[in-house]
Amino acid sequence: MQATPMSADDTKRPASPYVSVFCDVSKVLTNCSTDAPGPAYLAYTPNGRKLVTVGTNSALRVFQHGSDNEPAAIDVLTENHTAVAATNDFFVVGAEDGTATKYSLLTNSMEQILVRCALPVRDIALSKDGEWAAVASDELDVKVVNTTNMEKVMYLREQARPVKHVSFDVSGTLLAVSCTDGMVYMYSLSSEQPQLVKRIDGLIKTLETDAEASAKIAWHPDGRAFAAPTSTRDFQVVSRSDWQRQKAFSGGHRADISASGWSHNGALLATAGIDKSLGLWETRSQRLLKTFDDVHQTILAIDWHPTDNVLSYTNNNGELFIREDFVPQEHIRNLKIALQPAPMNNDPLSEVSGNARRQMPNGHKANDVRRTTEDDYLDDLLGPDAMSDDGAGFIEDDDGAGYAEQPNRFGKRAGAALDSRPAKRHEPYSAWQPRLHEPFQPGSTPWRGNRRYLGLNLTGFVWTVNQETHHTVTVEFYDRQEHRDFHFTDPFKYDKACLNEKGALFSCPPSSYTQQRSLLYYRPHETWTARMDWRTPLPAGEEVTSMSLSDSFIVATTSAGYVRTYSLFGVPLKVYRQKSTPAVTCASWRDYVLTVGNGPVSGDGTTRLLYTIENVKRDEICQSEDILALPDGVELRSVFWSEKGDPCVYDTDGVLLILLHWRTPGQAHWVPLLDTKTLERLQSGKKEETYWPVAVAVNKFHCIILKGGEEYPYFPKPLLSDFDFRIPVSDPPLNSEDEEDKDAAQQSSLESQLVLASVNHSLLQDLVENTNATSAQKSELPALEREVDKVLLQLLAAECREGEERGMKALEIATLMRDRTGKMLEAAGKIAQRFQRGVLDGKIREVAERRMVGLVDEDDL
Template sequence: MAIGPRLRGRPAHTPGPTFLSYTPNGRKLITVGLNNAMRIFETGSDAEPITIDDVQDAHTAIAAANGFFVVGSEDGTVCKYSLETNSLDGLLVRSTLPIRDIALSPDGIWAAVASDELVVKIVNTHDMERVMYLREQPKPAKHVSFDPSGSYIAVSCTDGVVYVYSLSSEEPELIKKVHGLVRALESDAEASSRVVWHPDGRAFAAPTATRDIQVMSKSDWERQRTFSSGHSREITALAWSLNGALLATAGADRNIVLWDTKTQTIIKRFDQNSVRATILDMQWHPTENLLSYTNNDGELYLHTDIVPPEHASLLEMSLQGAPLIHDPLKEISGNAGRMIASGLMRSGDISGKRFGTPDSLDEILGNDGNSESGLDFIEDDDGAGYVEEANGNGKRTSGHLGNGIAPPPKRPNYNNDWRSPIHMHESFQPGSTPWRGSRRYLCLNLTGFVWTVDQTTHHTITVEFYDQDRFRDFHFTDPFLYDKASLNEHGTLFSCPASVQHPCTIYYRPHETWTTRVDWRVELPAEEEATSIALSSSYVVATTSKGYVRVYSLFGVPLQIFRQKSSPAIACAAWRDYVLTIGNGPLKAGRRTCLQYSIENVKRDQTCQDCDTIPLVSNASLVNVFFSDSGDPCIYDTDGVLLVLQHWRTMGQAKWVPLLDTKQMARLQSGRKKELHWPVAVAREKFHCIILKGGETEPYFPRPLLSEFDFHVPVATLAPSTDDEEEAQVGTEVQRLEESFVRKELLLTLMTDLVHSTNATHAQTVELARAEVDVDKTLLQLIAAECREGEERGMKALEIVGLMKDRTGRMLEAASKIATRFQRDVLREKIDALAERRLVGLEEVEET
């Protein structure tokens, strides 16, 4: 292949890593490097660049918008500079470690910052106090990349995993971990693991360990076309042309390769005669046949006419589709595919409308759909604006509708909704945390905690208990790489994923027995994985990827296997003879699956609740599911609400009732404290959790202390609007008593169900009677508070009297005395009448 004349690099900075960025309009090119200066080049001008001197350390990243650009440095600062004044606008965000990459969202509102810290920060470029955090990656990020819509961001982590987040909600949501695509690289390595999104937004490409470029689809996360055999050493930079028709790559072999996206073939190669040093950054000009790149020698190259004349037409084409093996747009609608290929519609714009179909009005009238003559037969005789200028497709614009906004369709357009992805709740192991570095908790509860350490070739597992007098901690080497655990007073349950050496295995280790302690293992069939496990005082439970619920005795005897009705499975929990399973159900609004739960009594082979719904609010997810110490199912969601299942032993009567809304706790109302709560257990009528501060989302080492909070049912808590301080205090007292009544009534119903449904002990029966009296005492206090309000509150006070549980008449007598004390004679008379009627009713029942 003939080689052109050697290009001359422009010495932009001192020798060292140098980076660049075009403004979206292509008018300016900004470079940064090791020296404390930034160069702003005017496109098409040979004049000296504008230099902005700075006092920061070496610059390591840059991203530009039309009016400003953002620069990151080794000292951990990210600064914003104005392109109008060519001066510093201010500090955007600060990191304790060097900045490695910066990406701007397509609208320029958000800047994603990757540093040697574990967390990727996404900061608002107009308001630095608005920051989002990407926390799922256990190691520092090397690259960050927004998709063309700005709704997704890909993080290339130094652990060799690509983490893809959705930014459609207020809190970023991890939607995919892509393993085996990119190499594990150090954050300052010259080799690249950058994800580059195709301009149509349906796929992205990334360099692999085999020096190829692999394309992956965003819709199904399947590997698509591959650009192979282009480089003999690591790939250091890559970039799509603006229309997606060309791909440029550079490698440590000092070659630049131009690829035809459609055929994945090389159309031009520039070898060592053209490239003097290793290229670290490259970018196409938005409109011209120009590829600019910088190297590790401080040089900038502006390679004009880089695409050969015989292939230059590729740059003049409209937006091209991503190189997918099975293009869903072509398979679903050829017309839509043609619209995308012609550049008149982006891939995300398919809405089920008719775009120039053969039987359209334009075809019938003989118009080609691109001329303005399609409306010539209509005359605007009265100047009322019936005829407007046609758009590029020969159709009327929406200007006649006001503000250029089209009215909503007469019927909802369901086609758009059904093409959007389905959001299914991922399975999780209750009480476990994700990997962070080389450690994670496999289980956290009131019995103790199980944690594991990744030792590369194997894991080491430690089990520690809170009650050191009763249990002994233990530690063992784990060659099976267990990733799930469940712990209680009887034993510890583990499960591991399948590998080349063994299938998925469930392992149970009892703490103590009256004979020699015997551990047992059971292997699941091939291609079946445990999605969650649970351990009770009677059974071992596992939900699997095949949709099965497998139940074993504590000695490994298989007792039940049945197919879960709600699938895929999410989590499970167990208490005594009861098993709670949760799975994905039918779709609800927003293309999210509805979560459903079932409760089985294994010993009696009875179903307590069958495929009932878990009522989560929009976009909320489950964090934990467990049984309380008295055996009531509880869940905790990302909204910070703890719910308990009431009347769950009676089919069709169960309902989820909030016990505590952590966001409404008094300790957080001042706004000065910002904290999250990691749920651990519900015991002794308290919520036990771990307080997370400083932006943490899960507990880490060293093991944090447990905190406990009293229940507080979120009833109305705002005091009435009044200028009278004494009256406001009375109102607050009434609301406190009302919440106390609702909470104690709820706990009473839970205890009543337990006593009436099990072989209750004498202590439990006595406790139930004491709880009834406690509810009535709260009602007496509430009656007194209402009597203080005046005679006009007498009807409410009488209604409260009717809520009393007392059957002996003592509480009604006490209520009558309260009315007498506050001189509420009418109320006293009605209470006495109510007491008499209730007494007569009791006598009739006794006689019967």
């Protein structure tokens, strides 16, 4: 475990006196600072990439998760900051001067003051979508302001005293307001006018707004319940459905609770107290797993990292602590399991054991609903047949009392003799569901502010601006001599687009403008007649999930599981139901279309992606429901066709793959062309960047470089970069002056070139053998063969340089040469002679002679 205290004065004064307590388990980063002594608060971004801290001084700090670099410091005019909440793109800070200010995480600068209060701000909460910010202050009203339009404000006025805390539920439609009068007010925000739906009395204690004790509502991630600190120093769970008290976490603190936080899956809980205590709880049993005795200040804010085993907290001395490996190894399984139910009375315990039977997608267990410990105990005493699932066993219903009636789905018999007993089992809270890959449109980005890219490739960019009542769409081309940019008002609010040299394709979701129909809209760039735009609606209730545009066809996958194919002039050509559903994405090139969908469920609960490649013109299937090769935990980022017409995919691990032998059914396999994590520009560790895939063309990977933890390109229009292919064969040493390391690096580079040249040759050979190839393509094939042989000659020279003991490998390299004229083997013999490898020269001559007379088996070559 690692607790990392960071203080504003670490670089100016000796380390904190608490460092000696932590010396056996901690590392102090003296070059990082948070805030001056005084109350400090923190918030992780939902993706976990950044951590924002605020405190009493005039600097806000943004830490990169997992980085030892200095945090980004944002100097502001305000001081005495009292609250912070963050999204992936921005964060909102409250201060004692009454302002709630929005700051950009993209530019690390202030965007706007969302709201001003006459008295100090005490707490801020953001809805899950980041659209609304609730601001609590020493005023009586709570202001809920829109983060994109500060003129949209809702006022919550039912409370009679100032509010200390605010907290949105998981859906963002219910806001819990913890008032200093000891009441919790529940407001519904699902309508334009907020509605008070419940006052909860006696749950929290009466507190002053500046008290260190907490009364903040902590919503459980499953959304069914929430919990709050009580006056008895417990952490009480309350049901959302009937507002009744459920289980409680008791006995962990000797003073009031000051901070709390659920883990991302709700299986664990962390609480801190004014008594300078920190506890880790198991949700299922409300058991205190561990108490941390190295806390020497009152913790004011706690936040779990969304994915890693890391807990961060700030205290009343302006310090930030980052505890790595917070959950002990013996309990780490609780952090890795799926979403767990809130601890409710009479709820079945959630299964966390690796031996637990999995639930099927219909909500039942693999062998019916799991029986409780009481039933297992009876089985041990009476034998398995006594309480068998078929309801028979040895019990006979000889008096008609209903003892032998068939059990219901929960293992209970419905006979009259049992009706008076309270039920011990209830239906599980929610059925287990596989984790599906969400559909996406290649080249599109999510909304950031009021802008987003609908599509981008080597042809150009398509982007849209949300104007509230309508959108405005702009299409820009790289080659403006060939095509003109155009711009139009979009009342349909298109959310997907494709662009190529012939035209632009758009689609929109169902809306009032299209009588609740989803639309496809195609706009050709040039025609030999008057340009004919066309629109076609989809059947009611059906929506485009992804679409693709080629030189010949338009293909759209829909929410109904259909694949719809149209000509470029809107003629419907084919409609069929996709085998692997729900659909994920699609991509087209000339007459070919590649579709991807969710397939069978793997062992970790995620679906395997399956792809199909079809020649639409010939109505032929090249590959049918083959597995898309992605390792566990890695998702598909983009799908596209290369300039030469080969399917490519790019995953979230930064690996670019191309499909080899895809025209032959059952023979396709994915080959990595580039692993971006191995790029030399990243090896120093000083750069933090990822890559947004755009295209594969001219034997290069074209992409947009995303810096600073960004996930998507944004405005202004980014520049394209390109990288050479480098198939990951080995990991050579970089920038080393040692001769052996240099030789190893050269060897690795040659081996990578050999595999890449072989892949390029195979791709072109498949094209020539299966299509009406042009004369240029046919003439390029021998050139690629010579390229392979040239790399083999360089490898042969490297082996000869090492000595006679490497002769057998050198001979093997010589037999791999593809040239049938004997010139390359003759050159190989000359290399052997140059290095005075007489035996090797003789062996190579034998291979050349046998090849010339046709005595060499192809398998030996």
